[in-house]
Amino acid sequence: MLNTDEIRKEFPILGQKVHGKPLVYLDNAATTQKPQCVIDAISEVYCTINANVHRGVHHLSQVATEAMEQARTKVKEFIGAANRHEIIFTRGTTESINLVASSFGGTFLKSGDEVIISSVEHHSNIVPWQLLRDRIGISLRIIPLTADCRLDIEAYKGLFSERTKLVSVAHVSNVLGITNPVKEIIDIAHSHGVPVLVDGAQSTPHIKVNMQELDADFFAFSGHKVYAPTGIGVLYGKEKWLDAMQPYHGGGEMIKSVHFEKTTFNELPYKFEAGTPDYTGIIALGKALEWVESKGIENIAAHEHELTRYAVEQLRGIEGMRIFGEPDGAAVSFLVGDIHPADLGTILDHLGIAVRTGHHCAQPLMELLGIPGTVRASFAAYNTKEEVDTLIKGIERAVKMFA
Ligand code: 7TS
Numbered sequence: 422m423l424n425t426d427e428i429r430k431e432f433p434i435l436g437q438k439v440h441g442k443p444l445v446y447l448d449n450a451a452t453t454q455k456p457q458c459v460i461d462a463i464s465e466v467y468c469t470i471n472a473n474v475h476r477g478v479h480h481l482s483q484v485a486t487e488a489m490e491q492a493r494t495k496v497k498e499f500i501g502a503a504n505r506h507e508i509i510f511t512r513g514t515t516e517s518i519n520l521v522a523s524s525f526g527g528t529f530l531k532s533g534d535e536v537i538i539s540s541v542e543h544h545s546n547i548v549p550w551q552l553l554r555d556r557i558g559i560s561l562r563i564i565p566l567t568a569d570c571r572l573d574i575e576a577y578k579g580l581f582s583e584r585t586k587l588v589s590v591a592h593v594s595n596v597l598g599i600t601n602p603v604k605e606i607i608d609i610a611h612s613h614g615v616p617v618l619v620d621g622a623q624s625t626p627h628i629k630v631n632m633q634e635l636d637a638d639f640f641a642f643s644g645h646k647v648y649a650p651t652g653i654g655v656l657y658g659k660e661k662w663l664d665a666m667q668p669y670h671g672g673g674e675m676i677k678s679v680h681f682e683k684t685t686f687n688e689l690p691y692k693f694e695a696g697t698p699d700y701t702g703i704i705a706l707g708k709a710l711e712w713v714e715s716k717g718i719e720n721i722a723a724h725e726h727e728l729t730r731y732a733v734e735q736l737r738g739i740e741g742m743r744i745f746g747e748p749d750g751a752a753v754s755f756l757v758g759d760i761h762p763a764d765l766g767t768i769l770d771h772l773g774i775a776v777r778t779g780h781h782c783a784q785p786l787m788e789l790l791g792i793p794g795t796v797r798a799s800f801a802a803y804n805t806k807e808e809v810d811t812l813i814k815g816i817e818r819a820v821k822m823f824a
Pocket of ligand 1: 450451452512513514515516543545546591593594595596620622623643777781782
């Protein structure tokens with residue numbers, strides 16, 4: 422059980438008022454708020470150990486390097502990776518997926534090859550593959566949806582051909598809050614000898630992920646959705662793939678030796694970490710993951726599932742309510758009558774309630790659902806049932822206004 426009263430005290434931002442009303446922050450799928458310990462970790466770096474990493478013999482540089490590498494160990498443990506060097510720091514999920522598209526694509530894909538993605542992908546797991554399509558002539562196969570907004574696994578099985586080279590799917594839909602059967606998806610792909618990239622942006626904050634159990638070949642997530650700062654993220658990749666893949670960015674740190682005629686590349690993970698890394702963000706990410714572990718991710722998940730279940734139950738009582746799919750995670754998407762999602766979002770904002778409205782960077786999914794967008798409420802460890810009640814009252818008020 423989580424003690425939300427105590428947890429809320431750790432998040433300074435939550436105490437404020439918005440438009441004169443206590444802030445009800447329900448946009449956690451977009452980004453989570455940060456606990457004081459994470460905020461402190463950032464200022465502590467600059468107050469005590471700041472120096473560029475990996476290249477100094479001097480004391481500060483060594484301390485900063487050690488702190489950064491400890492955070493890598495923390496990430497490795499958090500996601501159950503086999504090796505530290507399989508953890509690559511990026512700017513976030515978007516960059517992690519672009520890295521795979523560019524480096525895996527550049528190494529292993531050629532014209533005519535196929536990549537399988539799904540109907541529920543965020544734009545960041547669509548557009549990198551389209552860029553690759555335009556660059557080298559691959560094609561995309563899309564896993565369709567069933568009537569209840571789940572991935573159609575039977576249809577997925579039929580998408581494979583001898584040209585299939587990669588599957589790239591979201592672990593949890595950022596719109597529907599539905600967990601995809603990624604283990605099954607991975608097992609099916611592996612039975613065809615095809616590797617799988619899992620977009621873990623919406624699962625890592627809410628589900629205990631373990632790379633050994635999942636057997637994903639690549640796994641991407643963003644720090645800022647799991648109580649860490651913006652601008653830092655992770656790509657996990659199996660050593661056998663990362664080793665064989667060409668580098669992504671060129672520059673300092675990713676090289677062993679550089680001559681005008683020829684350059685040799687550094688070992689993993691540094692081969693994929695060109696330039697000065699965001700070591701401050703990395704250290705704070707380590708702190709955020711420690712914070713999650715201190716509360717227990719299973720406890721956080723149980724709390725969020727209960728909030729989602731309660732929210733769905735309460736929302737269903739509102740006339741004209743349309744909930745998309747049956748969320749099992751920490752987000753719910755809905756529309757009410759013919760109220761435009763942006764109008765509903767604006768009214769809720771005036772009541773101090775922050776929800777997301779629009780297409781949620783999943784325009785193809787909106788097209789499939791035949792809607793312009795949704796209103797999405799998404800939960801984190803610090804949200805409460807009272808906040809769900811405030812949301813419901815706000816929606817009821819909006820419905821009256823539009824009646
Ligand atoms: N993949 C999924 C499933 C996501 O939900 C998001 C961000 C991304 C990738 C991209 O993550 P980034 O950190 O690199 O930007 N999703 C959302 C959202 O639902 N609302 O704002 C951002």
